[in-house]
Amino acid sequence: xxxxxxxxxxxxxxxxxxxxxxxxxxxxxxxxxxxxxxxxxxxxxxxxxxxxxxxxxxxxxxxxxxxxxxxxxxxxxxxxxxxxxxxxxxxxxxxxxxxxxxxxxxxxxxxxxxx
Amino acid sequence: xxxxxxxxxxxxxxxxxxxxxxxxxxxxxxxxxxxxxxxxxxxxxxxxxxxxxxxxxxxxxxxxxxxxxxxxxxxxxxxxxxxxxxxxxxxxxxxxxxxxxxxxxxxxxxxxxx
Numbered sequence: 001x002x003x004x005x006x007x008x009x010x011x012x013x014x015x016x017x018x019x020x021x022x023x024x025x026x027x028x029x030x031x032x033x034x035x036x037x038x039x040x041x042x043x044x045x046x047x048x049x050x051x052x053x054x055x056x057x058x059x060x061x062x063x064x065x066x067x068x069x070x071x072x073x074x075x076x077x078x079x080x081x082x083x084x085x086x087x088x089x090x091x092x093x094x095x096x097x098x099x100x101x102x103x104x105x106x107x108x109x110x111x112x113x114x115x
Numbered sequence: 116x117x118x119x120x121x122x123x124x125x126x127x128x129x130x131x132x133x134x135x136x137x138x139x140x141x142x143x144x145x146x147x148x149x150x151x152x153x154x155x156x157x158x159x160x161x162x163x164x165x166x167x168x169x170x171x172x173x174x175x176x177x178x179x180x181x182x183x184x185x186x187x188x189x190x191x192x193x194x195x196x197x198x199x200x201x202x203x204x205x206x207x208x209x210x211x212x213x214x215x216x217x218x219x220x221x222x223x224x225x226x227x228x229x
Contacts, residue, residue, distance in 0.1 A: 034217060044205065044220040051215065090158065100209055101146050101163030102171045103218060108157060 002027045004093050006106035013081050014114045021076040021109050023091030030096040033074040034103065035065055039087045047089070050074065061085070083115045116141060119208050119221035127227045133194040136224045138206030140187050146170070146211030147189035148218060149181060152203040161204075164189050165211045193226075201228045 007022035025031065035047040048059025055067040065076045074091060091106040120139045128134050140147050148171075149161040160173040164183035181191045187208075193200055203225050207218035 036220075043222045044207075046217050046219070049217050092158075098163075098171050099165075100211065100216060100218075101148055101165060102160050102173070103148070103150070103158075103207075104160065105150075105158035 002093070002095065002104050004091055004104050004106035006089075006091055006109050008109050009107065010110045010112070012112045012114065015083055016080050017113075019076070019078040019081045019085070019111070021089055021091075021111075023074045023076065023106055025072050025074070025091075025093045025104070027072075027093060027095055027104075032094040032096065032100065033065075033067055034092040034094070035059065035063070035074075035076050036090045036092060036105075037087045038090065038108075044090070047076070081111075081113050083113045085111060086113045087111060119206055119219055121204075121206050121221040121224050123224060124222065125225045125227075127229065128196050129229050130196055130198060132196050133192065134196060134226060136191045136193075136204055136206075136226075138189045138191070138208075138221060140189070140206075140208030141219055144208035144210055144219075145187055146209045146218075147183055147187065148207045148209070149189070149191050150205040150207065151175075152205055152223070153201075158205070161191070196228045198228050201226060 004025045033050040036044045050067045058064045089109045092103040122137045146165045148163040152158045163171040167183045178194045183189045203223040205223045207220045209218045210216040
């Protein structure tokens with residue numbers, strides 16, 4: 001079965017610390033990859049996406065992610081977090097054969113940034 | 116451009132009733148996908164409609180159904196509600212161009228089943 005695994009359920013960091021959130025998926029075919037963020041009281045927003053090409057993708061607010069095909073991983077990184085990054089982060093995979101209509105989400109990682 | 120809108124934002128129903136949720140996609144988007152979000156199960160895919168046809172389906176019972184209209188607006192129906200159907204139901208729209216675009220999410224409808 002297709003699945004997405006996020007390594008951490010809850011991460012607590014101080015401002016200016018570096019962030020890396022792990023994401024692995026299990027699916028043998030071609031996929032598109034996404035990271036979404038849900039700020040408190042707000043709806044899901046796209047942070048970044050990978051369709052093809054350079055495996056290192058940059059998103060909004062200084063976030064980036066690297067796709068490592070051999071490891072089925074798509075880890076999210078940010079060199080220096082801010083208090084405003086406090087949110088829940090979701091990794092998602094979309095198998096190509098679903099033509100973009102189906103996202104398989106990980107369980108989410110709650111990030112708390114201490115000022 | 117207006118974002119994805121969902122109505123109503125909140126609903127309270129009792130077991131056995133049925134409910135219809137509505138989603139208006141971003142103008143020009145032809146694909147609408149529905150998801151259920153719960154604390155225990157996370158975000159789970161329900162189904163996707165593209166050009167008025169169900170194109171993808173998740174692993175939910177037949178009590179969950181949907182449809183899409185010619186203007187791309189979509190409705191989701193849940194019949195014979197159960198307590199476990201209490202959740203945030205999210206709708207997302209995309210261009211639907213064979214996996215070459217991302218999904219944009221609405222604010223959700225919070226359904227409580229008593």
